[in-house]
Amino acid sequence: MGLIDSIKENARKNLKTIVLPESEDERVLKAVEQVINDKTANVILIGEEETIKNDAAKCGANIAGATIVDPKKFANIDVYVNELVELRKAKGLTQAQAQELMTSEPRFFGCMMVRLGDADGLVAGSNSATADVLKAAIQVIKTAPGIKTVSSTFVMETADGKFGDNGLILFGDCAVLPDPTSEQLADIAASTAATAKSVVGLEPRVAMLSFSTMGSASHPLVDKVKNAVQILKERNVDFAFDGEMQADAAIVEAIGKKKAPESKVAGTANVLIFPDLQSGNIGYKLVQRFAGADAHGPIVQGLAKPVNDLSRGCSVEDISNLVAITATQCK
Structure with a gap:
């Protein structure tokens, strides 16, 4: 059994919930179908539900079984905003700025889901620079206890x-x-x-x-x-x-x-x-x-909870594999 097969087998034994914030990328939508079929994780997609479903239909991706969360309609958005203000108060982040980040920046929203326990891990980067993925992770999730280095x-x-x-x-x-x-x-x-x-x-x-x-x-x-x-x-x-x-x-x-x-x-x-x-x-x-x-890889490490970064040239298989890897990092 190869490494990825072994990782997927382990992921199935203890199913975790992984956020994929880049729902505008058809590779992500196709990977969701693969993850669901492989039964390696529960999946949350972030964005407007009708748009995501229409995009999935256009590219032939069956995302039935995935949860879709729209930050602009999210019931606990105030909790997320207040948490971000508290995290970034030393940097002068205002309530209005935090509200804007939480409702318009899916990487920040997804990382807050992970921080507050509404998800176990996050995979992004197919449509984002590494710096943007890590910025959201470091600012929201922070580093693990005893570790200062990502x-x-x-x-x-x-x-x-x-x-x-x-x-x-x-x-x-x-x-x-x-x-x-x-x-x-x-x-x-x-x-x-x-x-x-x-x-x-x-x-x-x-x-x-x-x-x-x-x-x-x-x-x-x-x-x-x-x-x-x-x-x-x-x-x-x-x-x-x-x-x-x-x-x-x-x-x-x-x-x-x-x-x-x-x-x-x-x-x-x-x-x-x-x-x-x-x-x-x-x-x-x-x-x-x-x-x-x-x-x-690369497998990101040193964070309090797992976030992994994709290459922008990644394949559908790369995404589904990294979801499984991320799931095995979750405690």
Whole structure:
């Protein structure tokens, strides 16, 4: 069974409610039909009911079974508006501005549904910039307790099963933070370890990557990674981690034993934390192209409740898969 099939199977066992705010996108409407048929989540679409139903009919999408919520007719809109005013009062948001956001910006409305428990998670981005999706999520849902950093991970699935756990290995952060600090790297490690457990079902073994292995090189860039490792030690986290180490020492058992013989992670890592966005983004794309790996993601992490961002070039299948992934992130 492939990763996505396994994720969908897990999603069916504990059905969650996922908001899709971009109901104007026919790919979203077609994905709703697929999600309903797959029974991987309950779905909420945001927008004017007649328009959504007409659009679904035009593109041949059967969305029967989905819930449609129109913010302009929503009975509890005052609760949502008041909550947003409270959240953003330090920034001077007025009641009128909050009312406008809640009734005209479906990403903000959808995130408020998640915040207040009317939904479990949200998937957007097929018709929105990543910055707009994350802005709504960070301002409304906020970060998880103990985590100050929103980041992302890709689950890399290789056909030969040589590295990680049967070919599954997580790469973070490859999509959000350009130049994380040591503390942010520690947050990324903690969040990616949590994703490994909740979404992929792996017991994480986290390698903090660098161009140095256990002091083989000296440089401020190496110090950043070393400091992140120290922060994780001070936090007394509940997952295995080690570093700093080079990529081959992290994933190749013979090299790990040679370069870091005392490490419980070296040579067997299934979570790789890159020192910056350049290396992470380059790394996952090289593995995707050279090794023919499937790159599932980016999966957004570090938020108090799950929100995931789609590429604007996504397919119907990409959307339905990300809905299932988001459902497995829900507690």
